[in-house]
Amino acid sequence: MCPGPRNLITDVPGLAVGNARDDTLKSGATVLTAEAPFTASVHVMGGAPGTRETDLLAPDKSVAKIDAITLSGGSAYGLDACSGVADALRAAGRGFRLGDAVIPIVPGAIIFDLLNGGDKAWDENPYRALGRAAFEAAGEAFAQGSEGAGTGALAAMQKGGLGSASLRLEDGTTVGALVAANPMGSPTTPGGRHFWAAPFEIDGEFGELGPDPSAGLGRVLESAKMRAMQTRAPERANTTIAIVATDADLTKAQCQRVATAAHDGIARAILPAHSPGDGDLVFALSTGARPLAQPETGLTLIGHAASLCLSRAIARAIHLARPAPGDLLPCWVDQA
Numbered sequence: 001m002c003p004g005p006r007n008l009i010t011d012v013p014g015l016a017v018g019n020a021r022d023d024t025l026k027s028g029a030t031v032l033t034a035e036a037p038f039t040a041s042v043h044v045m046g047g048a049p050g051t052r053e054t055d056l057l058a059p060d061k062s063v064a065k066i067d068a069i070t071l072s073g074g075s076a077y078g079l080d081a082c083s084g085v086a087d088a089l090r091a092a093g094r095g096f097r098l099g100d101a102v103i104p105i106v107p108g109a110i111i112f113d114l115l116n117g118g119d120k121a122w123d124e125n126p127y128r129a130l131g132r133a134a135f136e137a138a139g140e141a142f143a144q145g146s147e148g149a150g151t152g153a154l155a156a157m158q159k160g161g162l163g164s165a166s167l168r169l170e171d172g173t174t175v176g177a178l179v180a181a182n183p184m185g186s187p188t189t190p191g192g193r194h195f196w197a198a199p200f201e202i203d204g205e206f207g208e209l210g211p212d213p214s215a216g217l218g219r220v221l222e223s224a225k226m227r228a229m230q231t232r233a234p235e236r237a238n239t240t241i242a243i244v245a246t247d248a249d250l251t252k253a254q255c256q257r258v259a260t261a262a263h264d265g266i267a268r269a270i271l272p273a274h275s276p277g278d279g280d281l282v283f284a285l286s287t288g289a290r291p292l293a294q295p296e297t298g299l300t301l302i303g304h305a306a307s308l309c310l311s312r313a314i315a316r317a318i319h320l321a322r323p324a325p326g327d328l329l330p331c332w333v334d335q336a
Contacts, residue, residue, distance in 0.1 A: 009176030018138030019148030026118025027073035030148030037065035046280030070108035081131030145320030156186035163317025261303025265310025
């Protein structure tokens with residue numbers, strides 16, 4: 001396996017990603033869409049998720065394909081970013097058709113970034129406009145770090161962010177991941193420089209420091225967010241939300257299995273993960289452009305590749321975050 005030409009989820013042919021951010025708000029939205037409707041499912045493992053339209057992604061539900069997936073800041077307010085995306089899709093005549101009605105199907109998930117130092121004194125919910133702007137900006141190339149849904153993200157001891165990575169399997173199948181990393185847990189070891197995901201790094205994509213040589217790692221947890229939560233309610237206070245994608249032709253049930261496997265990528269890259277105060281979830285999608293030659297071994301390899309891409313994408317999100325006025329935590333680049 002090796003990364004695709006961009007090392008982004010858009011190495012999966014037909015996918016496009018767009019970002020929009022509000023620097024005063026310290027928040028934003030990210031949208032993934034495609035040239036045609038696609039098959040998708042989801043697996044939620046965090047204790048405090050914030051979602052929209054995820055029930056219809058279950059394999060037993062009747063909607064077969066969707067039009068876009070939205071990742072957003074803003075906690076519950078951020079779910080309105082999906083409405084902005086739906087507005088743009090409807091204007092383009094895209095969506096599920098029932099008679100004369102056009103109904104865009106746009107599942108989404110949010111991170112909590114309401115206490116990150118941004119100005120949240122708005123009167124009208126800004127996320128609908130951010131969602132539409134992100135959709136209209138969608139393309140094959142997009143920025144990472146303090147962008148889109150990762151604009152105001154915070155990890156345990158440094159800024160979080162938006163990250164992406166890809167892999168191409170030996171049979172030509174492409175797998176990619178996109179993540180907004182805002183966890184209570186830490187993507188780095190206690191020193192703050194080495195990434196837990198270091199064993200999976202390719203071509204120095206997040207600093208090339210290698211694994212932390214210290215022994216006994218993981219037994220002592222350092223988290224400024226965890227300390228702050230001791231005086232605040234933890235519900236929806238964190239969250240890592242991700243999308244993994246492939247061009248292999250998968251059913252909804254197979255997409256759900258890939259989403260489940262991809263959670264290994266979160267667990268390898270963040271300690272601790274899947275906590276009661278995190279809303280960790282993974283969407284998995286298939287464009288269906290390539291046949292899945294061997295349903296058992298092929299699906300296993302796709303799930304494995306998705307987990308590796310997700311670990312790397314999380315580290316890239318932290319590595320590429322950049323400072324901004326009013327930040328509450330430093331960036332990885334400032335912790336030399």
